[in-house]
Amino acid sequence: MKKIHYENIVEQVAEICKKSNYNLGEDVYSAFKLALQTEQSEIGKEVISQLIENADIAKAEQVPMCQDTGTAVFIVEVGQDCHIVGGSLVDAINEGVKKGYGEGYLRNSIIYNPLNRKNTGDNTPAIVHIDLVEGDNITIHMTAKGGGAENMSDLKMLKPSDGIEGVKKYILSIVKEAGPNACPPLVVGIGIGGNFERCAYLAKKSLFRPLGVRHEDPVVAELEEELMSEINRLGIGPQGMGGNTTALDVKVEVESCHIAALPVAVNLNCHASRHQTITLT
Ligand code: SF4
Known part of the structure; x- marks a missing residue:
């Protein structure tokens, strides 16, 4: 049975937390470019141009594209034939989020609960959905979801x-x-x-x-x-x-x-x- 190590998950999750906030996906970037051609309003075009410029600056300078760096939401496809070694999957994801948001100077937007509204200070806990699938790989989909x-x-x-x-x-x-x-x-x-x-x-x-x-x-x-x-x-x-x-x-x-x-x-x-x-x- 394939073994996937806890630390490997932590490191890779930390990286995608930073990457998702700094680098707008090619699909979204291409949609902006297309919208620039199809938008009919002048002010609309101007806003799209600014969004493209904003994405370019974020990528070049490796800074967040928005001050709201989002709730870290994951859909994880876990192969039923793999074994996670050294800790639990959810703990590894949360540790990765903490590391990524900390190292990347990303805003911490999560509170303990809506009744006390105290910030947890590290953008955890993440929201983690797990799908058990065939095979022995783990595929992690992450979004930094704006509030x-x-x-x-x-x-x-x-x-x-x-x-x-x-x-x-x-x-x-x-x-x-x-x-x-x-x-x-x-x-x-x-x-x-x-x-x-x-x-x-x-x-x-x-x-x-x-x-x-x-x-x-x-x-x-x-x-x-x-x-x-x-x-x-x-x-x-x-x-x-x-x-x-x-x-x-x-x-x-x-x-x-x-x-x-x-x-x-x-x-x-x-x-x-x-x-x-x-x-x-
Ligand atoms: S919803 Fe939040 S993350 Fe999205 S653009 Fe608005 S402020 Fe930024």
Whole structure:
């Protein structure tokens, strides 16, 4: 059985925490460049140019692209044939977050609990979702999820009779209500199905799919395209200054659900859509 060492996980997690905050992913950067060509408003274009410049400076100087360095959220695919040596996976991830945020001078944004609101001082605990998969590798997907966009996210248990039109109407209403507060241009992550908690997870998971990559099911892919067009017709625009680039992309994940249910979750991500993936082999 393959052994993966605790310290290896700590070191690699620390690196992706820094990297995600300093280096905007190529997919998001390319989406900015494309939006610069398609944005019709002059002020919208100016905002996108500034976002590109901001990403360039962050990368060149290895500084955070935003003062909100996010909640460290992980989806970890753990191969059922590997063995973690020297400590637990979740402890290793938290130690990596502590190290990465500390070494990288990244803002600590996590509090012990919402009732006492005291900062934990090291951006832990991270939020860790674990998927047990076949094989003996560990793949770690990480996002530094901005608080402003998370605050404007929502979940609703629709009625089956609301149908697909009800789903679209609800999603558009959430993006419209968010307006400039979620720091557009957005990546809109949507979960449809599952149950109450699974639906929220699906919406989050969808945000890890690279921009420009459509869902493999053509029906879902078509829904993503349609929602993207509708959202970009809302006129919110980059940073809410008006324009036709409200969303850089829309991602939908769908799962089975109860016959009496139609759960829908909308997890908004801001223009600082930071995600990294590493595989420990
Ligand atoms: S929501 Fe995103 S862009 Fe807005 S302040 Fe937070 S990290 Fe920065």
